[in-house]
Amino acid sequence: MSRPDRLFMIALALAAASPALADSLLPPTEYANKQLADPRQEAAARELMHEVRCLVCQGQSIADSDADMAGDMRNNIRRRIAAGESPQQIRAWLIQRYGNWVTYDPPVEPLTWPLWFAPIVLLGAGLFLMRGQFKRRKKKA
Known part of the structure; x- marks a missing residue:
């Protein structure tokens, strides 16, 4: 294969690996962008969401991120709080699942x-x- 053909193949491979193609075609989860009915529960959920780092964006909290993974994590937090779990329990679960890196306040x-x-x-x-x-x-x- 000639040099221009190799460069073309590399450029094609890089274009195919574009992050824009990584977005999900699935609809967002129920509580990804919808608040809980109870204002106290929603306030607890929001406070926790500002303490949890987005695994995709890395520099943003899941409260500020538009990534699908952040939406899934917001949904999980809101569902667990609505089910009666405390923010500390949810935080411990997130740390167990994703490691200490997921929190902005590592132990x-x-x-x-x-x-x-x-x-x-x-x-x-x-x-x-x-x-x-x-x-x-x-x-x-």
């Missing part, structure tokens, strides 16, 4: 220690460096 455990303590260490290092700069300035003055 403190050995694997997540760098996430929790790195800002403190960096702040301390910055203060130490600033102290050295201030001492140098005093000596020059």
Whole structure:
């Protein structure tokens, strides 16, 4: 196969793998975009939805995402809250199913220690460096 033919085949393969083709043709689930009738339950569901990360978008919560997966997760949360489960139980279920990454507030455990303590260490290092700069300035003055 010649070089232009290979490039054409690669371009064709990339076009076929377009994310636009990954959207589902199924209708959205019942509670993906529909609120619960009970305002207290809906408020609890919304609060939890803002704490759960979209598995597709990664930078958005499921409350803000338009991805089909986020709609399915919103539906699951609303159905479980309507069935009487607490947000803590649902959150634990989501973490068990998808891992700690699904929540914006990961638990403190050995694997997540760098996430929790790195800002403190960096702040301390910055203060130490600033102290050295201030001492140098005093000596020059």
